[in-house]
Amino acid sequence: MGKELNMNQFGGSWTEEKMDIVIKYASAYLTIMNKQGWVKTIYFDGFAGSGFIESAGEPINIKGTALRILELSEPRPFDIYHFVELVEEHVEDLETNLKKHPFRENIFIVRRDCNEKMVDLAKYLKNNPNFRALVYIDPYGMSVNWSSVASLKNLGIDLWILVPTGIGVNRMLTRDGIIFEPWMQKLENFLGYTREEIMEHFYKFSTQQTLFGEDTIIQKEKNAVLLASELYTRKLNEVFSHVSKSFVLRNIQNAIMYHFIMASNNRNAVKIANDVIDSKYKL
Numbered sequence: 001m002g003k004e005l006n007m008n009q010f011g012g013s014w015t016e017e018k019m020d021i022v023i024k025y026a027s028a029y030l031t032i033m034n035k036q037g038w039v040k041t042i043y044f045d046g047f048a049g050s051g052f053i054e055s056a057g058e059p060i061n062i063k064g065t066a067l068r069i070l071e072l073s074e075p076r077p078f079d080i081y082h083f084v085e086l087v088e089e090h091v092e093d094l095e096t097n098l099k100k101h102p103f104r105e106n107i108f109i110v111r112r113d114c115n116e117k118m119v120d121l122a123k124y125l126k127n128n129p130n131f132r133a134l135v136y137i138d139p140y141g142m143s144v145n146w147s148s149v150a151s152l153k154n155l156g157i158d159l160w161i162l163v164p165t166g167i168g169v170n171r172m173l174t175r176d177g178i179i180f181e182p183w184m185q186k187l188e189n190f191l192g193y194t195r196e197e198i199m200e201h202f203y204k205f206s207t208q209q210t211l212f213g214e215d216t217i218i219q220k221e222k223n224a225v226l227l228a229s230e231l232y233t234r235k236l237n238e239v240f241s242h243v244s245k246s247f248v249l250r251n252i253q254n255a256i257m258y259h260f261i262m263a264s265n266n267r268n269a270v271k272i273a274n275d276v277i278d279s280k281y282k283l
């Protein structure tokens, strides 16, 4: 159970906003799925956490998305809940928090890397065409490889994904374009583009005549965070037929940390996602 701490201490209105969006969307999703009696539904949470929000590595008494999703039971709950979490302690806490849950029989908690389980989910859906999945991907950083997202192609999946445009991608794109090799590899794995494509997207190149000949000048584009969200949206469009606008999550200094995006092969699903996002901006 989480300890007492107020919202300002964990700096978290954006954490609440993100959860709110997923819960609102899941509620609409279940209402629609309820009308399609033959469909079985999976809620797949790739970064499930302990059940409570954490601040400075400690759970606090604000329920996380996993517990909130399980509160949705009308008009129907999900048929299966699949929670993936890498850290043993969080898995144990989540097990404890859900031990007596009325849906316990339909809840699966696995200690694995989300990338691996996304690929498994795709295989499961291919073999079970009557299943649809709502997938929530909520990492702190750039832990999701593009190849894992790509594995979700052509399936009955509605994906909400938190993209660390500001806190991740932008920080690895150095001002002078000389990028530490492990960072460049991370950018390639995360964005699914080659280093040449990444450089071309985020940097301007010009030449300058010097005493010793021509020099190439490399300059980082000013709006790299927004360019990162555009690039990721474009990539999502290669896998899903429809991609939502993004919900921008900012820190207390108003700097963009993440873009939160929904993708689906169902046009109406993305329309609902856009409505949910718009309703948050109006608040």
Ligand SMILES: C[S@@+](CC[C@H](N)C(=O)[O-])C[C@H]1O[C@@H](n2cnc3c(N)ncnc32)[C@H](O)[C@@H]1O
Pocket (backbone or CB within 6 Å): 019, 046, 047, 048, 049, 050, 051, 052, 053, 063, 064, 065, 066, 084, 085, 086, 087, 090, 112, 113, 114, 115, 138, 139, 140, 143
């Ligand atoms: C932002 S928190 C998730 C919060 C959760 N969605 C909620 O609403 O309560 C990210 C979680 O992902 C876990 N994690 C980190 N890397 C992971 C990975 N590769 N696969 C699965 N879980 C991972 C962390 O231990 C942490 O609990």
